[in-house]
Amino acid sequence: MKEKKFKRTTVTAALPYANGPLHIGHIAGAYLPADTYVRYLRLKGEDVVFVCGSDEHGVAITLGAKKEGVSPKQFVDKYHALMKQAFADFGISFDIYARTSNAIHHQTSQDFFRTIDAKQGFIEETSDQYFDEQENIFLADRYIVGTCPNCGNPNAYGDQCEKCGTSLSPRQLINPRSTVSGQAPVLKATKHWYFPLDRFEAWLKEWLVEGHKEDWKVNVYGQCKSWIDQGLQPRSITRDLDWGIPVPRPDAEGKVLYVWFDAPIGYISATRELKGADWEKYWKDPETRLIHFIGKDNIVFHCIIFPCMLKAEGSFILPDNVPANEFLNLEGEKISTSRNHAVWLHEYLAELPGRRDELRYVLNSISPETKDADFTWKDYQQKVNSELVAILGNFVNRVMVLTWKYFDGRVPSAAELANTSEKRARVLSLYQQAHEDLEKSVTEMIAALDGFRFREAQFQLMNMARIGNKFLADTEPWKLAKDDMEAVGAILNYALTVVGNLAIASEPFLPDGSANMLTQLNITARHESHRFWNTHTLVEPVPAGHRLNPASLLYRNVEDAEMEGQVQKLKKPVISTTPMAAESHAPKPLKPEIVFDDFGKIDLRIGTVTAAEKMPKSDKLLKLTVNSGLDVRTILSGIAKHYTPEEMVGKQVTFVANLAPRKMMGIESQGMILMAEDSDGKLRLLQPHEAVMPGASVS
RNA sequence: GGCGAGGUAGCUCAGUUGGUUAGAGCAUCGGAUUCAUAACCCGAAGGUCGGCAGUUCAAAUCUGCUCCUCGCUACCA
Numbered sequence: 001m002k003e004k005k006f007k008r009t010t011v012t013a014a015l016p017y018a019n020g021p022l023h024i025g026h027i028a029g030a031y032l033p034a035d036t037y038v039r040y041l042r043l044k045g046e047d048v049v050f051v052c053g054s055d056e057h058g059v060a061i062t063l064g065a066k067k068e069g070v071s072p073k074q075f076v077d078k079y080h081a082l083m084k085q086a087f088a089d090f091g092i093s094f095d096i097y098a099r100t101s102n103a104i105h106h107q108t109s110q111d112f113f114r115t116i117d118a119k120q121g122f123i124e125e126t127s128d129q130y131f132d133e134q135e136n137i138f139l140a141d142r143y144i145v146g147t148c149p150n151c152g153n154p155n156a157y158g159d160q161c162e163k164c165g166t167s168l169s170p171r172q173l174i175n176p177r178s179t180v181s182g183q184a185p186v187l188k189a190t191k192h193w194y195f196p197l198d199r200f201e202a203w204l205k206e207w208l209v210e211g212h213k214e215d216w217k218v219n220v221y222g223q224c225k226s227w228i229d230q231g232l233q234p235r236s237i238t239r240d241l242d243w244g245i246p247v248p249r250p251d252a253e254g255k256v257l258y259v260w261f262d263a264p265i266g267y268i269s270a271t272r273e274l275k276g277a278d279w280e281k282y283w284k285d286p287e288t289r290l291i292h293f294i295g296k297d298n299i300v301f302h303c304i305i306f307p308c309m310l311k312a313e314g315s316f317i318l319p320d321n322v323p324a325n326e327f328l329n330l331e332g333e334k335i336s337t338s339r340n341h342a343v344w345l346h347e348y349l350a351e352l353p354g355r356r357d358e359l360r361y362v363l364n365s366i367s368p369e370t371k372d373a374d375f376t377w378k379d380y381q382q383k384v385n386s387e388l389v390a391i392l393g394n395f396v397n398r399v400m401v402l403t404w405k406y407f408d409g410r411v412p413s414a415a416e417l418a419n420t421s422e423k424r425a426r427v428l429s430l431y432q433q434a435h436e437d438l439e440k441s442v443t444e445m446i447a448a449l450d451g452f453r454f455r456e457a458q459f460q461l462m463n464m465a466r467i468g469n470k471f472l473a474d475t476e477p478w479k480l481a482k483d484d485m486e487a488v489g490a491i492l493n494y495a496l497t498v499v500g501n502l503a504i505a506s507e508p509f510l511p512d513g514s515a516n517m518l519t520q521l522n523i524t525a526r527h528e529s530h531r532f533w534n535t536h537t538l539v540e541p542v543p544a545g546h547r548l549n550p551a552s553l554l555y556r557n558v559e560d561a562e563m564e565g566q567v568q569k570l571k572k573p574v575i576s577t578t579p580m581a582a583e584s585h586a587p588k589p590l591k592p593e594i595v596f597d598d599f600g601k602i603d604l605r606i607g608t609v610t611a612a613e614k615m616p617k618s619d620k621l622l623k624l625t626v627n628s629g630l631d632v633r634t635i636l637s638g639i640a641k642h643y644t645p646e647e648m649v650g651k652q653v654t655f656v657a658n659l660a661p662r663k664m665m666g667i668e669s670q671g672m673i674l675m676a677e678d679s680d681g682k683l684r685l686l687q688p689h690e691a692v693m694p695g696a697s698v699s
Numbered sequence: 700g701g702c703g704a705g706g707u708a709g710c711u712c713a714g715u716u717g718g719u720u721a722g723a724g725c726a727u728c729g730g731a732u733u734c735a736u737a738a739c740c741c742g743a744a745g746g747u748c749g750g751c752a753g754u755u756c757a758a759a760u761c762u763g764c765u766c767c768u769c770g771c772u773a774c775c776a
Contacts (some may be wrong), residue, residue, distance in 0.1 A: 017776055058776045143775085192774090222703045223771065230702075236774050259776060296704085296770060326704080327769070334769090365724095370712090371705045372769050379710070379725095386725060390738055398735035405734075455712075459724070466724090466739095473740040478733075553736060 006289035006320075008047035010282045011038050012267040013092075014294040014302075015055035015100070018079040019064045022086050023342040024375060025328040025335045026295075028363040033325065033454050034293035035092045036364065039508035040449045044533045049282050051270040052087075053098030054080040057244040058259035059143065063180060072243045076101055086346040091356055091511055098270035100262060105269035109262040110248040116312045117249070122193040123234050128171075130185035132178040138240035139178055139185055146173025193247065194234035195261070200308040204228050207311075207318065208303065216303075217452075219296065219370070220324050224303045235305065237261040264306040267292075268316075284315050292322045299324050323452040326368035331376050331570060341570060343375070352562065357510040358384045358555065364509060367455045377566050381558045392465040392513070393554035396502065398472065399495040400520055400551035406481055411496055412489030413544035427475050427487055431494055434471040435538070438464055438498065443536050445505065458509050461502075468498040493544060496521070500541035504529045513554050522549045603658035604674070604698035605629065606688055612645035623667065624648060628657060629695015636669035643685070654686040654698055 013034040016026060031052075038050040056076040065075035076099070084097050098105065116122070130139045178185050209225055216224075237258045238247050244256030272279040282288055292302045302322050310316040328335065335342045348359060362380045365387075366373045403409060417428045445460035472495060477488040503517035504525055518525060521542055528539040610632070611625035622645060624635045635655060639648075654674040661668045674686045688696070 019776080055776075060776050194774095197773090219704045219770090224703090226702050227771075227773085230772080233773065239774085258774070260774085263776080299703095300771070300773085329769090366711060373711080376710090382710085382725070385736095386738095389736060394735060394738050398739075400735095402734050459712090462724080469735095469739050472734075473732080476732090476734090481734090555736085557736065557738095 005287075007285070007287040008049075008282065009041055009289045009291060010267075010271065011041075011048060011050045011291045012293065013050070013052040013094075014292075014298055015053055015263050015266050016083055017058075017060070018054040018056045018076040018083065018099075019060055020079065020337055022083055022345040023335060023337070024330070024345065024348070024359070024363060025342070027090070027092075027345060027359075028328040028367055028373070028375075029295035029325045030293045031087070031092050032360060032363055033323065033367065033452070036454050036457075036508045037291070037293070037449065037452065039093060039511070040533070043504075043507060043529055045530055049271060049274065050093065050095045051098070051267050051274065052092075052094045053096070053100065053266050053270045054083060055259065055263045055266065056080065056099055056101045057256070057262060059137075059239070059241060062137070062241065062243045063143075066180075073101070082346065086349065089349050090345060090359075096270050096274040098266065098273050100266045100269075102269065102273065104273050105262070105266055106245045108269035108272060109245050109257055109265045112265050112268075112309070112313055113257065113261075114248050115314070116195075116309070119314060120196075120199075120312060122237070123196055124191060124193055126189055126191040128187040129190050129240075130176060130178075131188040131190075132181050132183060132185050134181040134183045135178065137180070138188070138190060139180070143179045144173065144176050144185060145179055146176035190240055191251075192236050192255070193238045193249075193252070195237045195305075195309065195312075196234050197232040197305065197308055198234060200311060201228065201232050203311065204232075204304065204308070207307070212321075216321060217323060217369075219326065220299055220303060220322055223296075223299050227300055227304060232304075260301065260305070261309070264302070264309070283317060286317060288317055289320045290317055292319050294322065294324045296324050296326050321452070326370070326372045328363075328366075328368050329372060329374045332374060343566070343570075351565065355384075355558075357512045358388060358558070361388050361458070361510060364454055364458050369453065369455055377563050377570075381560075381563050384555065384558045387462060388510075389555045389557050391462055391469065392502070392506075392510075395465045395468045395472075396499050396517060396520070396554050397551060399468070399492065399499050400548065402472075402477060403492050403496065403548060404551060406477075406485070406488055407492065409548045409550070411542050411544050411546040411548065412493050414493040415486045415490050417487065417490050421484075423480065423484065424487055427480075427491060430471060430474045431491075434467055434494075434498075437467045438501070438538055439536075441467065442501075442505065442532075442538065446533070446536050449508070454509075461505055461509055464498065464502055464505060468495060468502070471495065471498070493542075496542045496548075497538065497540055500525065500528070501532065501538050504532045504539070504541065516552070516554055520549050520551060522547060601658075602656060605655060605657040606652055606692050606694065606696040606698065607655055608694045609648045609651050609653060612648040622648060624653075624673070626653065626655065626671070627694045628655070628671075629693060630657075633670040634667065635671045635673060636667060637673040637675075639673070639675065651685060652687050652691060652694075654688075 011034055014030045016022060034050065034052075038048055041048040054076065061076060062072050065072040068075060070078075080099050080101075087094065087097060130144055131137070132139050132143075176185055177183060205228060208221075209228060212221060237260075238252065238255045239258050240254060241256045242254070244259065245262050246252070247255040247257060268279075268283055271282050275282065283290075294302050299322070302319065302324075307318050310318055330341060330343060333341055349356070352358070358380070362383050363375070365383055366375060366379070403411070406412075417424050417431070441460045441463045445457045445464075448454070448457035448460060472491075475491045477491045480487045480491070499517060500521055500523065503514050503521060503523075506517070507514040507529070523541055523546070525539075525541040528541040531537075532539045605628055607626040607628040609624050610627050613623050621636050621638055622640050622643065624637055626633055626635050656672040656674070659672050661670050676684045676686055
């Protein structure tokens, strides 16, 4: 694609869902790269608006509120405040952090809906859906469980059975029940509106598949293309719920917009809230460049569905790029809120105060730009100590200390280093080399920023400090100080120039360190900064004769003791301190009461697994041969993700012996192995405390 | 199961038309140095480029198969 000239840029960062605090995965995925990019654009002097806000609608909010015993409004108020504060404390420089429960957002979303409705209409469709009479809500698929018609798993979800992997619809479940109340739901007719995504297929092929083949990241493009190639279906955009944005139609009483429909419009309403009457040019002027920063789980929505919505509305511009990141793991495992396996942003800020740049630096240097990345505290400590402290911090410090030592804190003049001596000639040539290397790094850093390659950009920043260190080591001003102070002055003058350029260059990555450097240098450098970012060349922000402030350390080493606590916290995530995690730990609701006779019908036995193999073509099923004491039977169990066939052999298992046989993948399963399911979905065998005879009954 | 993205030195990653001894930073080891937060600077060592097979004079790079990780698979937000 040809490089297009834009007048301004609208940058969005994914709206975080207001049901829990932020963790480092969120930051690394969207907010840090977005913030870095926006800071860069601002420094260039571009007209940029950076919007974000809390996503506060949806069923999960209403359920979360119920669990905490508060209203949805109170619930989102709490998490909105928490997230807004954490972002602010961390220094993410949103121009506005809005929220989707604001009136202006409701109005914007309804206007958006009305326009599309008037222009080309939505598809209306009435269907029977499960309804929880006790809670008075319609149940989304994930909130219905029942017995899987395929494998007999009694806890299959309405969309899929996690045991056998079969895709289901709620209607297929046997004995469905609501996960909210535990009650059996009833079928109730309800009308919904669907967005005709299928009508945009041809347009998407042109705009996205052809138009963004080259300039979008390969992971983003690949997934979009695959989605489009599979064919698109109309998508429901309304829900039966009393929390959300009312559907603006007279015949839509009690309906709200589906949260996925209103959430991205939140970017628009946030801009409206911020800019007032001036907002439209950030969304409707073709000379505005729209960039969405998101995590990979949001790709399809931001690259396909939202653009189609914008296109359908008709007056909006489309995203120019969607630099989605992959995921961040923590100490080799997925970040999990339910197991409290996470580093929470607000906790980090409280427990490691004054270390904002450190987290930015580490997260940026492992940024999951092309594949999932792993955050470890050991790596954090190492990167801070041996890069941020040892290379950048140390360079700045030694230049400052040298200047104070030899020139009493006054910037020495850059005397002409004529070839009057061999030593001076050498310094001159080292200077020329350093300058050339520095210019190259600056050019590459800015090119990387333009290409959303923030890891690379930050590496080039550090490279500038490396070049500075080498320059000092090569010129050895502390030796020249014995007989040629003019040369020392010239060397330090240049070294201070490098520090000044580092102060300017580090602002998008390390805002605190940047400010600290400017303070030490006693400059503001606004004009030079603008020049630096626009011309891609070194500037001279520190004039000779200028008085410096006293030297102070930029960064401190992270001591082992500081890491101890963090590592320990992850090792024993017994009870979480965060409300969100505590709530996810809550066991499933109690099922309806039964009488003893109901229980007595079930014949539970202990058996021994004599053979086990993986079912071919199945991800989840193991085929077990079980000696039940009475017979030897084949039982299929959806535990392949949790146990290998090898480890199953010889194990005693508890199983339902009188369950009607069921055929799965062509093989009959004669029973069902009992498993305990942890909050993270992990399955563990139920075994007798000590070995018993096969066939022993369980009661 | 289908689709998408990844699998390159201990760690984080480069390697865009297939072509000399596969690169960088950090870590490790050795050396040098003392202005500096035992920091910096120089040097060395370290990789069967996930595996197998194929195309080719030549493959990390192309083709097929296969293994591993993550995501999507359409009403969980």
